[in-house]
Amino acid sequence: MLLSELKKGEEGVIKKINASKSFKNRLSSMGIVVKEIVKLKEYSLAKSTIEVKVSESYVALRLKEAALIEVEKL
Amino acid sequence: MQKLTIALAGQPNVGKSSLINAISSSRLKVGNFSGVTVEKTEVTFKWCDDISCSEYDMHIIDLPGAYSLSDYTIEEKVTKSFIQSEEYDLIVNVVDATNLQRNLLFTAELLESGKKVVVALNMIDEAQKEGIKIDEKILSEILGAPCIKTSATDHTGIDALKNAIVEVYKKDQYVSKLKYSDHIEEEIGKIVNFFEEKRYKNDIPYRILAIRLLQEESETYKMMHDDPIWIELLPLIRSSLEHIYIHSDSKDIEQIFKDEHFAFAKGAKMEAMEISSMRAKNLTQKIDNILINKFLGIPIFLFFMWGLFQLTFTLGAIPVDIIDEFFASIGEAAKGVFGEGTLGSLIGDGIVPGVGAVVMFLPNIIILFIGIALLETTGYMSRVAFLLDGFFHRFGLHGKSFIPLVTGFGCSVPAYMAARTLKNERERLITLFIIGFMSCGARLPVYVLFVGAFFSQEHAGSILFFIYISGALFGLVAAKVLKTFVFRGENEPFVMEMPKYRLPSLRLIWHTVYSQAKSYLKKAGTFILAASMLIWFASNYPKNETLAQEYQVKIEQATSEQIALEFENEFNKISLENSYLGKTGYVLEPFFEPLGFDWRMSIAIATGLAAKEVVVSTMGVLYSLGGDVTENNQGLMQMIKKEIPFASAISFIVFVMIYLPCLAASMVFVREAGSWKYLVYLFLFTTVTAWIMSFIVYRVVLAL
Ligand SMILES: Nc1nc2c(ncn2[C@@H]2O[C@H](COP(=O)(O)OP(=O)(O)OP(=O)(O)O)[C@@H](O)[C@H]2O)c(=O)[nH]1
Ligand SMILES: [Mg+2]
Numbered sequence: 001m002l003l004s005e006l007k008k009g010e011e012g013v014i015k016k017i018n019a020s021k022s023f024k025n026r027l028s029s030m031g032i033v034v035k036e037i038v039k040l041k042e043y044s045l046a047k048s049t050i051e052v053k054v055s056e057s058y059v060a061l062r063l064k065e066a067a068l069i070e071v072e073k074l
Numbered sequence: 075m076q077k078l079t080i081a082l083a084g085q086p087n088v089g090k091s092s093l094i095n096a097i098s099s100s101r102l103k104v105g106n107f108s109g110v111t112v113e114k115t116e117v118t119f120k121w122c123d124d125i126s127c128s129e130y131d132m133h134i135i136d137l138p139g140a141y142s143l144s145d146y147t148i149e150e151k152v153t154k155s156f157i158q159s160e161e162y163d164l165i166v167n168v169v170d171a172t173n174l175q176r177n178l179l180f181t182a183e184l185l186e187s188g189k190k191v192v193v194a195l196n197m198i199d200e201a202q203k204e205g206i207k208i209d210e211k212i213l214s215e216i217l218g219a220p221c222i223k224t225s226a227t228d229h230t231g232i233d234a235l236k237n238a239i240v241e242v243y244k245k246d247q248y249v250s251k252l253k254y255s256d257h258i259e260e261e262i263g264k265i266v267n268f269f270e271e272k273r274y275k276n277d278i279p280y281r282i283l284a285i286r287l288l289q290e291e292s293e294t295y296k297m298m299h300d301d302p303i304w305i306e307l308l309p310l311i312r313s314s315l316e317h318i319y320i321h322s323d324s325k326d327i328e329q330i331f332k333d334e335h336f337a338f339a340k341g342a343k344m345e346a347m348e349i350s351s352m353r354a355k356n357l358t359q360k361i362d363n364i365l366i367n368k369f370l371g372i373p374i375f376l377f378f379m380w381g382l383f384q385l386t387f388t389l390g391a392i393p394v395d396i397i398d399e400f401f402a403s404i405g406e407a408a409k410g411v412f413g414e415g416t417l418g419s420l421i422g423d424g425i426v427p428g429v430g431a432v433v434m435f436l437p438n439i440i441i442l443f444i445g446i447a448l449l450e451t452t453g454y455m456s457r458v459a460f461l462l463d464g465f466f467h468r469f470g471l472h473g474k475s476f477i478p479l480v481t482g483f484g485c486s487v488p489a490y491m492a493a494r495t496l497k498n499e500r501e502r503l504i505t506l507f508i509i510g511f512m513s514c515g516a517r518l519p520v521y522v523l524f525v526g527a528f529f530s531q532e533h534a535g536s537i538l539f540f541i542y543i544s545g546a547l548f549g550l551v552a553a554k555v556l557k558t559f560v561f562r563g564e565n566e567p568f569v570m571e572m573p574k575y576r577l578p579s580l581r582l583i584w585h586t587v588y589s590q591a592k593s594y595l596k597k598a599g600t601f602i603l604a605a606s607m608l609i610w611f612a613s614n615y616p617k618n619e620t621l622a623q624e625y626q627v628k629i630e631q632a633t634s635e636q637i638a639l640e641f642e643n644e645f646n647k648i649s650l651e652n653s654y655l656g657k658t659g660y661v662l663e664p665f666f667e668p669l670g671f672d673w674r675m676s677i678a679i680a681t682g683l684a685a686k687e688v689v690v691s692t693m694g695v696l697y698s699l700g701g702d703v704t705e706n707n708q709g710l711m712q713m714i715k716k717e718i719p720f721a722s723a724i725s726f727i728v729f730v731m732i733y734l735p736c737l738a739a740s741m742v743f744v745r746e747a748g749s750w751k752y753l754v755y756l757f758l759f760t761t762v763t764a765w766i767m768s769f770i771v772y773r774v775v776l777a778l
Contacts, residue, residue: 021328022146023567028332029142030569031176041359045368048464049473051572056173058358058572060460060473065567 001073003052004066006040012071013037019068027069031055038071075120078243079133083157084168085180086139087573089196092226093168094136097236101585102136105450106576109477109495111138112149114156121236130240135162143183148494157187163243164190166235171201171208171223172574174347178339181217185252188282190245191219192238199225200574205350213346218251227579254334257321261288261314268310274303287311288318290327358574362457371461376543382445383542384535386518390438391526391534397437398709401430405698420610423698428606431694431710432598432687435519440591442515446484447586451578455480456570463568469550470557472496473568475505479549482512483542484590486739489514490746498566504556506747510735510760511549513542515594516686520730523690524723527715545731552763597687605688609681609695612655621649650696669729669768670722670776679729685736725772732764 006012014034017024031054032038041058042051051060082090086108095102098119103110115136122129137156138149145151157165167184169177184191195201195208210221220238224231253259265284269276276283286294288311298304315327322330364370405426412418449455455477463473474496482489489509496502513521521541525534625645632638650656651673658680659673666676674696682689690710697713718726734740734757744753 019567022144025142025144025332026146026567026569028336029144029176029179030571031179033336042362042366043368044366044461044464045372046464048467049460049568051362051366051460055175057176060456060463060568060570060572062463062467062473062568065569 003069016070079162081162088170106453171195175343182335193221198223383539387535393437397434424610427694427698428691431690453575482509486735500561508549721775725768729768
């Protein structure tokens, strides 16, 4: 399942990140790495942007980028 | 006295600039979102340590926040290249104590650089409130670098931090304790051993050199390539790498070391940190349930903006009228004191109305600045960027573009610089191009003047709001046009951290607003003053002596007071029209006539290229000179209302809204965009659209 498919309030463990190298590095330095738990906090109106929680940080992402992250729902 | 240069590095929004302000009582810009500092800034002060009381000449370099030492954005590049340089003595790594693990990832990278590091566990006040306990002794032990608990807001731990800095500075040899997994440590050990056996000479410590070689860092390879030792070293490295690959079933050495950092950060956090209770943390969540709610979010934001402009107008209007009349009477008084001669006219008709026209809008500007400061310091900014990202995306902009655009409502100069946080060059250029459409603080006086003159008190605030919103919407459309025709290409991913909500201290708001207000007044006292004198000169010379005598005679021979006054007004008008400025105005007039501008408005638009405040000061001078003498002590607003038709006024507002911000901003634009040619494009782009839009609006209003 993809991070973009989670519903509001659901959590998942990151399994794989299919992004380009530089974007993957960016995600990892923000704490979004394999094995971490992400929680979907909020969608924007057009469902184009989401807010997720990873360890202690809250990060906003576009749905398109969230679709690069594979998770396993908890 | 010893010179001590300190690089302040850390992830974004952890309080680096605040900490420098606390240490040195400087006034660096602070805000609650990632990317406040985009340039490296140096702060110097003297400090005497308690122990030996030797005095230090401290140079602290505030660096832009960076999530990692990478080239991801322009400002991160600045940080990376400075950290890798030799221009400083030690690093103070500022860490957000409430988000230890992620921050330690960056710490690991800094420790790897081999530089001396002191860690500041900042925001310790928040950590305490959230029930987070950190054992700084254990953490110092693990990192091999002293860790000091600090709070930039409460000013705690500042002296301890200074002492730790000096102490670390005095140590000669220093090797960090960044430990890797056993199998990597083993390979590092082998290479270090080899160097020792060879008694290899190099300035870089063996361990660091070994790590760099294993990380396949190209600079190190280049440096060692021509060394005779290389022949023997190469097979060693090759076999070491083979071993590492076996253990980590991957050949991506960069990823392998990233994973090592992650394990290190996690391990350090586990050992040194403890969460005793889960209090106080969900306030941000509660607020966000409303503020970024998908239905309520945008309406609430628009309401806040509307409220701000309502306040800007209504609250600001009270002192404005007073200041306006005050300057009008000063102008009169000046003429009384200095006489009706050249000096009296220079002061009474040039300096006082010109500077006064700018100063009178200070109250409005202050309210606007308070609004922007609140947006920047509470953490709301990132929320709005989140809400608007989807919308912005459709217009070819990035959600993060919102930050420079909002800054642009204050002043375009910092806004152009704030665009550095955008990674993608095209998105950054589009943002740079449309920042000018966000009406800056200097345009506010023009709007307030015209809106105040032509609309009723109740509607003025909403009209002001409408002007700003339509400017912004217009900017979005322009972005779309640029995106479709000029800067085509892929969009950049959007990832942005959402900071906690923070209640800004009164002091912070005060300093932010105060320094902006001060620079506004300073500008009025220098640049605007000079501009007013210039305009006064250009509108009074050359003097036509024969004409003056002619009218002198006419006035003396006038049969009544009334006729004499009429002659005098006529004379004033003719001489103004024949002045340098008047003649220039007539040259400009054909260009602006279709928009409904008279020559004075045309001049104001032209001088406004220097700075938007000059628009009102030019009008102040021109309408005070050309105005009827009988009503000379009237405020500028009444004068405008009397002299300018409604449709022309609206068209004027539209023109001011769209065309180039000012000279200073244009220079910064060139620097940030990277080429003069872009300024030419920007000038043509904004002037042509301003003209077309004003033309349309003028015709429409006339037809109504
Ligand atoms: N409670 C608390 N808030 C702090 C502390 N230090 C900084 N802040 C707040 O944290 C926010 C960020 O502060 P800045 O100093 O701008 O952070 P920075 O690290 O310079 O940020 P960038 O320049 O964007 O990298 C501001 O809202 C500060 O008021 C602290 O010790 N305690
Ligand atoms: Mg800063």
